[in-house]
Amino acid sequence: MTTQTRTPGRGVKRRAGRPRRPADSRAALLAAATELFAAHGFDGVSVSDIAEKAGVNRAMISYHFGGKRDLYAAILAATFQEIVADVERIAGSEGPAPEVLRAIVAAIGDAATHRHPHFCTMMLREVLTGGQHMATAVLAQPERVLAAVQRVVERGVREGAFRPVDPLLTHLSLVGSLVFFFATSGFRQRVIPDRRPPDGATYVKHLQDLMIEGLATRGAPATRTVRP
Amino acid sequence: MTTQTRTPGRGVKRRAGRPRRPADSRAALLAAATELFAAHGFDGVSVSDIAEKAGVNRAMISYHFGGKRDLYAAILAATFQEIVADVERIAGSEGPAPEVLRAIVAAIGDAATHRHPHFCTMMLREVLTGGQHMATAVLAQPERVLAAVQRVVERGVREGAFRPVDPLLTHLSLVGSLVFFFATSGFRQRVIPDRRPPDGATYVKHLQDLMIEGLATRGAPATRTVRP
DNA sequence: GTAGATATTAAATGAACGTTTAGTTAAACA
């Protein structure tokens, strides 16, 4: 490869008298791999695909990350960590349980929309295969989300704001529909192209209301129900 | 291969003086492929894997189905068709909208538990890749489920049983949490092994209540609200 | 019982895979 510039807007851009920037290669690989893994899954992506999209040599994946699998694991761990930390922080906050639950839904929705647009797809894909590519440390993270949501639901039930629902099943329906929505937006665009596709914020609002109403004790108002 | 019997309980069983049964090979391949595709995805499964599990020769996949991709498509189309027919039949039935919605959830849950235990996983996987392996005829089927559920929700809103919710978003949260639950049961067993995993029927009941309560008009009883 | 059609097999094919290797180039440091 000589002075030829790479496809603009993609991968590592290096000028003619090119400075070496190892961090750029790593970042380009991470970005390219995240997008491709989310779209096609681990086995559906070759190292050549990733390298080409990143604009670097195939061998750099093994060189920088140790191999295709390690690159995948690194991406999974990084995105997961940030979201889990968010959820745990919010779950620990005080205030009425319904409001905290609302905040959790909003936080996951926000992360899935802006900071980590490929997280839900990658995570869901990984879960479908039983977490085969997950290191045990990463495996612990969905458990932490589960525990955080469960805690809030249990408190809501205890305080009388929620019906006596099963916290695990509630967690599954909440996170399930949330992850499903963000992971399948690409498909929806293809299947229902005529209708304007619903955006993340709209769905978050819908799900917040649906959950809070669905969990609320009948007769009592859904929100602001704190027992002294 | 001589008189050696295959691994018992798997694949095509042929006795010593073995009668030829082409239908057996096809069925064995379909069963093996369904399980493997669901567990590892299209790209995560090789034709050798499938053939070995089915107890037939690799070449039979191309011979009977035309190739790996066609086998996959055949499975997807077959399982989808049956479930879509179920949902449409129920959605068309009379009775209070909340009850019909309950019945739809139950029907999908039943199919996912008993008749097609791998459907949700395969479908979800396919959706995550944007429906790449789906023929246009198969692509139309999720749309039909969407339309059916939407119709029921719209009727519920019109009759005053439901809040004025968005039918599309409601569909997504309903189907999303349902599919998510059944598609991720394998992962749950691995991540929360201490707790007894919740079964399909329990979750169906939970989701029915959550949805009906969540959609219900405040003040009015959730069920049996038919305007004359 | 034989002929013809169908099902099945083992082997071969060529492409694609992830990783390793040896060699080259740019940056860091003296």
Place this chain on the structure above:
DNA sequence: TGTTTAACTAAACGTTCATTTAATATCTAC
């Protein structure tokens, strides 16, 4: 400026992939 180290490249490696081929075995019909 000369030397060392890290980043990078192109090629080769050995493996695995899905499919095709040619030959064989079995079933069906007569």
